[in-house]
Amino acid sequence: MPKHDLRFELLGSLDELNSVLGLVKTKITEMQQAAFIESLQNRIMTLSAYIADDYNDEYLISESDVAELENKTREMRTLYPKQTLLTIPGHNEVSAHIDVSRTIARRVERNLSRAHETKPMPESVLEFMNSLSGFLFAFARYVEHKMKSETIEKKDVWS
DSSP, X not given: OOTTSHHHHHHHHHHHHHHXXXXXXXXXXOHHXXXXXXXXXXXXXXXXXXXXXXXXXXXXXXHHHHHXXXXXXXXXXXXXXXXXXXXXXXXXXXXXXXXXXXXXXXXXXXXXXXXXXXXXXXXXXXXXXXXXHHHHHHHHHHHHHHHTOOOXXXXXXXX
8 A cells, every 4th residue: 555545644643643642641630531531542542453454343433432432521511611712722731732632633533534435434433533522622621621721811912
């Protein structure tokens, strides 16, 4: 297979996502949260094996994986006030790393969608990546709320 094959792009993006989640995990002080991030990393490794092994169903993301992630996202959203404004990443180091992982997850999702057009895969795979980026968004907002980060003062640099 040529190096520009979409499968290699997917595998590289999944590896990048897993690495950034590893960085996030080292910054988290709550053990349950770190354990959940590690469980996500294990699922990403499973997804990588699925992509690398010509969509081998032995390495499949299940509907229960998706449901667990969606439940965790709903739970996370109850832990911080409802967002009323657009979010600018970078209120603190941890949430910024989580936001970087979310953007990588979105790239993986786009590439999975492209791959799905040429070689269909179970919807649970696509749903998992969509749910993962949603969870990461909620987790970053929770971390910002929990750390009660100071908002960056808006100044007009042009005056």
